[in-house]
Amino acid sequence: MQERRTLNRRCCYWSMMSPTRPSLRLYSVSFPRCRHGEDLRQLTVCSVDPPGCTDIDDALHCRELDNGNLEVGVHIADVSHFIRPGNALDKEAANRGTTVYLCGKSIDMVPELLSSNLCSLCSNVERLAFSCIWEMNHEAEIIKTRFTKSVINSKASLTYAEAQMRIDDTSKNDDITTSLRGLNKLAKILKRRRIDKGALTLSSLEVRFHMYSETHDPIDLQTKELMETNSMVEEFMLLANISVAQKIYDEFPDCAMLRKHPALPPSNYDILLKAAKSKAVEIHTDSAKALADSLDVAKVDRFPYFNTLLRILTTRCMMQAVYFCSGMDSDFHHYGLASPIYTHFTSPIRRYADIIVHRLLAVAIGADSTYPDLMDKHKQSALANNLNYRHKMSQYAQRASVAFHTQLFFKSRGILNEEGFVLFVRKNAIIVLIPKFGLEGTVFFDTKDKAPPNLVFDEEGPTLKVEQHAFSIFDKVKVTISLDDSNIQHQKIRMALIDPVIPGVSVPAPDVEPQAKKPKLDR
Template sequence: MSKKRKEKKTSSSQKKRYRGIVEVTRSGMAFVIVPTLTKDILVKQKNLNSALDGDEVLVDVIKQAKNLGRMEGTVNEVITRKKTEFTGTLQVNKNFAFLVPDKGNFMPDIYIPANSLKDAKDGDKALVKIVAWGEKSKKPVGEIIEILDASNASDLAMKEILVESGFPLSFPDEVLEETAQIPEGLPKGEVKKRKDCRKWLTFTIDPVDAKDFDDAISFRKMRNGKFEIGVHIADVSHYVLPGTALDKEAEKRATSVYLPDRVLPMLPERISNELCSLRPHEDKLTFSAIFQMNEKAEVINYWLGKTIIHSKHRFTYEDVQEIIETGEGPYDNEVLTLNKIARILRKERFDNGAINFSSQEVRFQLDETGKPIGIVVKESKESHQLIEEFMLLANKTVAAHVAKIRVNKHPVPFPYRVHDTPDEEKLSIFSVFARKFGYKLNLHSPETIATSFNELLEAARGNPEQHVLETLGIRTMAKAEYTTDNIGHYGLGFEDYCHFTSPIRRYPDVLVHRILEQCLEGDIHPDKTLEKRCRHSSEMERKAMEAERAANKYKQVEYMQQFMGESFLGVISGVASFGFWVETVETKCEGLVSIHNLMLKDEFKYNESEYAIEGLNTGARFRIGDKVTVKVVAANLAKRQLDYDLVEELKATPKAASRKNKTTKRKPGKKD
């Protein structure tokens, strides 16, 4: 947490200065969120002094809190810009131009001098980076990074979503220069420093379109009948060194972003797809967790350290699934043995308190222009679960190993991946709702909650209420995050957990590799800024998820445009006071049925405890999980919004009908 800065005295009065994050409202009023304060500091538009939404700033208090009011302040300094790149429309004059940003709360136009105009023309869409914002100048100064093709609306929309979320579209020149200087091949002397695993049977299992292979599995049967199973992870930390431009850019991004038609990588492609990618038939540097295990999936011993591997084969998930189902294929005995062990690990995990939410992934089929032409639903199969269980085992083992180490009698600062217990209020509401379907949750303790959750999910499997219970159950859960405070991972049922297995696409994994290496070498340098870095990674992970959701929503709208006026069977996926959302069964695209349209047929009220809206006259009820038939009436790409209308007629319940037909008796003398 940020510490409160010392009070500074001036000749006229005593001022307090705080460090916090700016949050700008739609009205233009802003607040600085300070972790150590119970109330945010109010900052008027005129006192923002170039600070933008999301910036980290120093704010001086100019008015003290009165009674229960809040403090008012003025921004003294912008410490870190949350966002430096913006998309918008160019207004080009003879010797200069302005970029009028598309989005951003009260973002001023960006001045672009003549030497930065390139071949820009008036009215062009462009991506501009702020390079200066002087104290005297009220306008930021920028340079054009890219002229955007306005004719390709989908490509432009994807880029705008990324920039809007704070992810730069390209890497700075100094980062690309550093990357280009990394030599090809294995560095001299590295082989002698590492465990040589190149003769071991090693292979990768990834999606068919993957290019960045950051994990591999090795398998050896030992003379004593035990198995030696290695989880080998790309040694990104060997190439991305602390303090370099490459490292700073990776930390700033914190994660790769996966949109329906592209990947915005955390690291330049030369590293992610070439130097570090564990491609078949190439020697690669790795950081490994190697386990000695028996047929019961018990870990007899483990080893952590730097290795060198040579992948013999590249599997897709479909390849491995075929081997599991048919028993035949390349290295079938090894694959089947690994799957048998993974099954046991998975069962033990759920037996020990992990929560078994089923996952369903929806992907778009795209044509050569990126336009969606179909929907593919992918379910987690045993091939996916095989890799998942061994990655979980490696992550858990690394975290538990570091958790035992002490420096000056204190735990080593380490970026754990944690997941808190469920929100009690949400859980209580969900428990009441589940009881209506005949399911009971034991809320006595976190352990009994997990056990009864799994029993509920298993009992509901295949029943009409399965989807709604899974959806609402997930909403009761806390969000996983990165922190040095090791509270464990509730959802996985692990006391110690971290992210070790994907350093190509997650920066916390890079930090884990570095700290683990220090621990193994006995040369530990505690990072006092680690908690702040964890918070940043958690925040960027949320930003990436928001960008992915926005991009998926855009593609949904783009896909459903062809079905205007057509009807679909759907399931109510969410309910609010202003209507309910419906996800179509066939296309998996979600749209809103507005309560305004329903009001033409009846008067409705929102029942929060029932996750439903109910008709006051007909008694018609629309509850999350119910099946309905809807018609596509609007598809707004600019707003990324689908609107549906209810097709079916409202049916009065017997109870509602009796209320409607009941004659009211008046007492004598009582007037209307």
């Protein structure tokens, strides 16, 4: 017997193929007459995402208006149209809180049919969206903002690299490329203005694994390259989040779901200030703007990587941004973005907070009705606490996944020798960053297998004197990298010092670096 349950009358149904194993069948979606809101299918909308992205939750457009101004739109997948308050999907998504991205796979917050198909803003198909549309002049000053439910038809799903090539190719002048160039030009102005107000531009090394198709073992590892188009998308997502935050707070001052980034206590900056002082660089931390300005001018002759290292250290000093209910807190400021108010609106496929924000915004513009839990500040606050917890746990899982795949990557490579920089100094070790792999590792000097050298740790520096050589933050070193699998349950990446050469401490460099072996099939 087949039991059918309607998820959405126009698009899909539950089909009980067996008594215990339901499968969700999808009908093609068509909107001959737009009843969802505004019909924006004629606009040249496109998405720009990382390669391989299937859960496309944002798209953009830019066009010139008759009055000479520009219309810019951010179109976000309307997940809240399908996930209604209190249903089974809603309860499960609220509990999960976020999609967890691991190396080569993800644990979705919502079913794949929604995340990668029905809600995903794929190209050349009609999709429901929630749009934030601005009228701007050519100096990126906002003249008018409006929000609307909409139906869009994305004209292209591009990667960052593909979008960048279109912008740079002077022979291309089609509608999509013209739209991208307009967006890119405005984004640069928005970014400059945001930085002038004190927004921080920090740094962290993210890596991407290339997997062997048959075993899913990592065969290559590289740090992610950022392009202008990364910044272009980021600027309009930030602007949409700020615009929506102000709107929902104006309408619902007691129950808006917002996001804040607390200012740092002065003690958090201690390691950053000491590190900068060791290179005769002065860092001011009186305000976010003072810090941003200091980082912009922080340079050391013949050390081009210094500024990046300093920004990585600054990132480590930061506190975690958190969700909160506006009726339960009075400090709304987002320190890192230098914004008085902020929320998350742009990724409802992978973040439950965005679904709540969509519901609040829909009520604010009269596109949907409210429900009791949405207006209860205590329940909103409890939900925010769970979302903060789930977000933190997802970060831990992602780091563990990267660490595990890094071990797999080095497992077949024997011993490598690479250059790196000292990022932290400890009483018995130095922590080394390898920029090539985005990898951090610890070089211990008091190992059990040999007599410990003479160690003198100066916390004020901070410096660690090993025999006659003193290590400081930012020192350039050369190390060996290998996988220690002596304990099969606790395998770990091990680093040993090659250069500087310290007798009795340093190890000789490997004569030949082995090549990666092709993973064997598990038959």
